[in-house]
Structure formats: C-alpha cells, structure tokens
Amino acid sequence: MTARRAIPFSACAALLLAVPPFLPPYPLTLLTQILIFAIFAMSLDLLLGYTGLASLGHAAYFGIAAYAVAILATRSQASFWVCLLAAVFAATAVAAVFGFVAIRAVGVYFLMITLALGMVVWGLAFRWVSVTMGDNGISGIARPTLFGVSLASPLPFHYLSLAVFLAAFALLWLVVRSPFGLSLQGIRETERRMRALGYDVWLHKYLAFVLAGGFAGLAGALWAYYDGFVSPVEVHLVTSVETLLMVALGGPGTLFGPILGAAVIVLFKNLLSIYTKRWLLILGLVYIGVIVLTPKGILGALRGARR
Amino acid sequence: MEFWLTQAFNGISYGALLFLLGSGLSLVFGVMRIVNLAHGSYFLLGGYVGLTTAARTRSFALALLSGSLAVALIGLGMERFFLRRLTRQSLPQVLLTMGFALVFQDLALLVWGGDPYNIAVPAFLAQSVQAGPVFVNFYRLFIIGVAFAVGVVLWLFLERTRAGASIRATVDDAEMAQGVGINVPLLSAGVFALGAFLAALGGVVGAGFIGVYPGLDFEVLPYAFVVVIIGGLGSFHGVVVGSLVVGLLDNFGKALFPELSYFTLFAPMALILALKPTGLFGKR
Numbered sequence: 001m002t003a004r005r006a007i008p009f010s011a012c013a014a015l016l017l018a019v020p021p022f023l024p025p026y027p028l029t030l031l032t033q034i035l036i037f038a039i040f041a042m043s044l045d046l047l048l049g050y051t052g053l054a055s056l057g058h059a060a061y062f063g064i065a066a067y068a069v070a071i072l073a074t075r076s077q078a079s080f081w082v083c084l085l086a087a088v089f090a091a092t093a094v095a096a097v098f099g100f101v102a103i104r105a106v107g108v109y110f111l112m113i114t115l116a117l118g119m120v121v122w123g124l125a126f127r128w129v130s131v132t133m134g135d136n137g138i139s140g141i142a143r144p145t146l147f148g149v150s151l152a153s154p155l156p157f158h159y160l161s162l163a164v165f166l167a168a169f170a171l172l173w174l175v176v177r178s179p180f181g182l183s184l185q186g187i188r189e190t191e192r193r194m195r196a197l198g199y200d201v202w203l204h205k206y207l208a209f210v211l212a213g214g215f216a217g218l219a220g221a222l223w224a225y226y227d228g229f230v231s232p233v234e235v236h237l238v239t240s241v242e243t244l245l246m247v248a249l250g251g252p253g254t255l256f257g258p259i260l261g262a263a264v265i266v267l268f269k270n271l272l273s274i275y276t277k278r279w280l281l282i283l284g285l286v287y288i289g290v291i292v293l294t295p296k297g298i299l300g301a302l303r304g305a306r307r
Numbered sequence: 308m309e310f311w312l313t314q315a316f317n318g319i320s321y322g323a324l325l326f327l328l329g330s331g332l333s334l335v336f337g338v339m340r341i342v343n344l345a346h347g348s349y350f351l352l353g354g355y356v357g358l359t360t361a362a363r364t365r366s367f368a369l370a371l372l373s374g375s376l377a378v379a380l381i382g383l384g385m386e387r388f389f390l391r392r393l394t395r396q397s398l399p400q401v402l403l404t405m406g407f408a409l410v411f412q413d414l415a416l417l418v419w420g421g422d423p424y425n426i427a428v429p430a431f432l433a434q435s436v437q438a439g440p441v442f443v444n445f446y447r448l449f450i451i452g453v454a455f456a457v458g459v460v461l462w463l464f465l466e467r468t469r470a471g472a473s474i475r476a477t478v479d480d481a482e483m484a485q486g487v488g489i490n491v492p493l494l495s496a497g498v499f500a501l502g503a504f505l506a507a508l509g510g511v512v513g514a515g516f517i518g519v520y521p522g523l524d525f526e527v528l529p530y531a532f533v534v535v536i537i538g539g540l541g542s543f544h545g546v547v548v549g550s551l552v553v554g555l556l557d558n559f560g561k562a563l564f565p566e567l568s569y570f571t572l573f574a575p576m577a578l579i580l581a582l583k584p585t586g587l588f589g590k591r
Contacts, residue, residue: 054398056342101581108340108397109580115342116536116577119529123569130566238525241344241405248402281413287406288389291399 095213337541
C-alpha cells in the first residue's frame with residue numbers, strides 16, 4: 001500500500017473502530033448491515049470487476065452459508081466457530097462444484113448458467129421443507145457468546161462484523177495485488193493474450209469463482225447471525241442482481257467501489273422504506289438511473305470528474 | 308393409470324401456457340442476446356390489464372386483445388428508449404431489466420392491490436367433462452388450443468414470410484444479417500414487442516387458470532428461463548419441446564417428489580446448459 005493510500009485507509013479504519021460506541025442502536029445496525037453486504041459485494045467484484053465474469057447466481061453461496069448456520073445453530077446448537085467454518089466450507093464446496101459447470105461458458109451464457117445454478121439452490125431452499133422450512137424460513141438463530149462476551153446486543157456484534165470485514169478486506173486486497181490477482185485482470189482485459197502467454201485461464205477463472213463463493217459464504221454466515229432468520233429470499237435471483245447493482249454502482253474492479261455501493265444500497269433501502277411504501281418502485285428507478293447515468297459507477301464518475 | 312393420465316393432461320396444458328411465456332423470451336434472446344428479467348412482468352401485467360378489461364367490458368376476447376397489445380407497447384418502449392443503447396452489453400441489460408421488473412411489480416401493486424384475482428372466463432369454458440377415468444377441464448383444453456394456434460401462426464411467420472426469414476438470419480448471425488441489408492434495429496424492436504405480446508397473452512390466459520397476484524412475475528420468470536434453456540436459446544422447435552418437457556416435469560415432480568420438485572426442474576436445466584451451452588436445439 002502506498003503512503004498516499006495508507007493515510008485515508010487508516011483514517012477510515014480508525015473511524016470505524018472509534019465511532020460505533022457513540023451511535024444509537026438503529027444507525028449502528030445499519031452500519032453492521034453495510035459491512036456484511038460490503039463483504040458480499042467485494043466477493044462478487046472479485047468475479048465481476050477483476051475477472052470479468054458477471055454471475056447472476058452469487059446469492060447462492062451467501063444463502064447456502066446462511067442456511068448452514070441456521071440449520072447447525074438451531075438444530076445441533078453448534079458453536080459459533082463450528083457454524084462459521086461449516087458455512088464457509090459449504091459455500092466454498094458448492095462453488096467448487098458449480099464452478100466446474102459454469103466456467104466453460106462465456107459472456108451471456110455465463111450469465112444464463114449462473115442464473116440456472118442459482119435457481120437450483122433457490123428451488124431447494126423453497127421446496128425442501130423438511131430441511132429448510134421452505135417459505136417460512138428458519139428463525140431463532142441465537143447470537144453466540146465469544147471469549148465471554150455475549151454478541152446479542154448491537155455493539156459487540158458490530159465489532160465482530162467489523163473484524164470479519166477487515167480480515168476479508170485484507171485478504172481480498174492481498175489476492176487482487178498478488179500475481180494471481182494481476183493475471184485475473186489480464187484475463188479480464190484480453191483472455192486470448194493471456195492464454196497465448198501460457199496462463200491456465202480456466203484454472204484462474206475457476207479459482208476466482210471458488211474464492212468468491214467462499215467470501216460470499218463468510219458474509220452469509222454473518223448475515224444469519226445478524227438477522228437471526230434465514231429464508232429463500234437470501235438465495236433469490238433478486239438478491240443476486242442487487243449485489244450486482246452494488247458493484248456496478250460503486251465501481252467494479254476496485255475494492256472500495258463495492259463497499260461504497262453496498263453502503264448506498266443498504267442505506268437507501270432501509271431509510272426509504274421508513275418514509276414511503278413505494279420504495280421498491282424507487283429502487284427500480286435507481287437501477288434504471290444507474291445504467292443510464294453512470295455506466296462506470298460512482299468511483300468511475302468521480303475519477304472522470306477529476307480528469 | 309388415472310393418476311398418470313390426469314397428471315399428463317395437466318402437464319401438457321401447463322406446458323401450453325409455458326409455451327406462450329417462453330416463445331417470446333426465446334425469440335428475444337435469439338435475436339438480441341438479452342437476458343430479460345422483466346419477461347415475467349409482461350405475463351403479470353398482461354393478466355392485470357386483461358382482468359380490468361374483462362371486468363369493464365364483460366368480454367374475454369377483448370381482455371386477451373387489450374392485455375397483450377398494451378404490454379406489447381410497453382415492450383416496444385423499453386426496447387426503443389432503453390435497451391437499444393445497450394446493444395450486446397449483457398450486464399447493463401440485466402440490471403436495467405431488473406429495474407423495470409421492480410418498477411412494474413410496485414406499480415401493479417399500487418394499481419391492482421395485493422389480492423389474488425381470477426379472470427372471469429366464458430361459461431362454456433368453465434365446465435369439465437369426464438372422459439374415461441379423467442376429468443377434462445375445458446379451460447385447459449382452451450389453453451392447449453390457444454398455444455397450438457399461436458404456435459402454428461408463429462411457425463408460418465418464421466418459416467414462410469420475409470420478416471420471419473430476416474429474424475432467423477439475425478438469430479444465426481446478427482452482424483452478417485445487418486451486412487446484407489436487414490434492418491436489425493427495426494427487427495429487434497419488432498421482436499421485442501412480439502415477445503412482450505406473447506408473454507402478456509400467456510398472462511391473460513393464465514389469469515383464468517392460475518390467477519393473477521403479486522409475486523406472479525418472479526414466480527413464472529424461472530419457468531420461462533427453464534423452457535428456453537432446455538429447448539435451446541433462440542430455437543422455435545426448442546421452445547415447443549422445452550415447454551412440454553417442463554410442463555410435464557413440473558407436474559410429475561410436484562406430484563411425486565414435492566420436496567424436490569424445483570430441483571427436478573432446475574437441475575436438468577443446469578446440466579443441459581453445462582453440457583451444451585446453447586440448449587438442446589440451439590445453434591451456436
């Protein structure tokens with residue numbers, strides 16, 4: 001990290017650490033939501049922004065992890081660490097299987113196959129009632145006690161989410177700056193040249209797909225504890241597309257873009273639904289507006305303005 | 308035996324409805340390569356417009372006509388003013404059509420409220436007759452008839468007219484089609500409107516059968532995609548086969564393995580897509 005970047009980054013991290021105790025409960029929970037969806041959006045950006053693969057089924061991995069936590073925590077009373085590991089493992093494993101099926105496809109066919117795979121997971125969540133409780137969802141996921149601290153109240157849970165978020169950010173930062181991450185960006189730009197240079201394009205894409213699934217799972221596991229409730233909405237196409245919107249809105253191909261996009265969409269949805277019943281209509285208009293007005297996302301627009 | 312016959316009949320009639328829904332999506336995908344997430348909304352809006360017309364005029368025929376024409380206009384507007392500037396940019400297209408789907412969903416809720424409705428169908432269609440061990444519902448026969456008629460007209464249009472030939476040429480190679488003088492933008496607008504028209508027709512027909520209610524749009528959208536993917540993207544024969552297969556799979560799946568019924572539907576789709584990315588009957 002260059003010094004120019006390190007200063008604002010440390011400032012942001014310090015602010016995130018210092019401010020929460022002074023926030024009232026509602027804004028604090030919003031901030032927690034933003035962190036969780038930021039992890040989710042960053043994981044998708046590894047595919048969309050860095051590798052150039054637009055997935056229409058990314059909510060599958062988020063949802064599988066959330067369901068894993070829900071099922072283990074409510075039926076087996078499994079501990080936090082067991083749930084977290086199992087959830088991330090489940091999401092990664094499913095991504096590893098789905099990756100085999102999906103990575104061969106390119107362009108619009110990749111969209112279609114990830115859509116189809118996402119539907120498989122949604123169909124199971126919706127209809128496999130004996131395991132998932134179907135449309136009713138699984139409720140009553142209790143927040144754990146870690147190192148003697150109960151995470152039931154918003155503040156300690158926020159710090160857990162912050163810790164996970166910072167860890168995910170650091171790991172993803174390492175990934176995208178590594179030779180592997182640079183090769184992914186090379187594949188995004190000119191796949192043919194990378195192949196000619198001897199890179200195993202399939203393997204790079206596949207690993208990016210699996211990693212993205214794993215990080216989405218991390219976000220999904222946190223979400224299950226945050227909300228205490230998991231339902232098929234978590235794996236629905238609408239959730240997948242909303243995450244795409246977060247990335248597209250913030251600016252794909254950066255790590256800060258998805259965070260910004262997640263913050264905007266989470267705040268927008270929550271605050272708007274307080275003031276108007278027509279928030280869905282307005283969210284729809286936001287989609288349309290983003291596409292028509294800011295094709296490169298907020299970060300892209302800011303950069304354009306600076307030039 | 309009775310079980311199998313009844314389920315097969317129900318499956319085929321549901322497949323007929325899916326044909327109306329899927330044929331438009333397939334045409335649009337074939338010509339424009341657009342993943343249109345608002346396609347289920349056309350079905351929903353068609354049903355609602357038809358419902359209002361039927362309530363006002365007491366005419367089922369007018370309901371069919373007004374529902375599908377109104378939605379065809381909406382489709383035309385979406386293509387002309389929004390999608391046209393996003394040619395071949397799949398991600399912006401997906402986000403844009405999702406935006407429209409949300410807008411339509413909320414507007415429909417605002418106008419028609421949250422209650423489920425069934426459209427009033429003519430009395431002669433509302434009866435059933437016993438044929439051997441099976442009860443044959445006339446309305447289900449009517450759906451099969453409509454789908455058959457639409458299928459024949461669509462096939463004649465695609466195979467026997469100049470416009471149809473242009474569409475087939477564009478499905479095969481849009482750039483080349485443009486090169487030999489086919490007006491692809493005009494054709495795309497027409498095909499998009501036609502796709503919306505067919506989905507909305509399905510919506511009105513479906514409103515007399517499964518009804519029309521909030522959430523129907525995102526409920527039928529996966530079905531439209533399954534039909535199109537199994538059959539083959541942009542292939543007419545594919546849609547015919549796909550909708551029958553999906554109608555039957557869905558009915559037997561729900562009856563035999565209720566817990567895994569979506570899985571029995573979506574898993575074959577993902578598998579087909581993995582083995583043959585263009586679907587069973589799709590070309591390149």
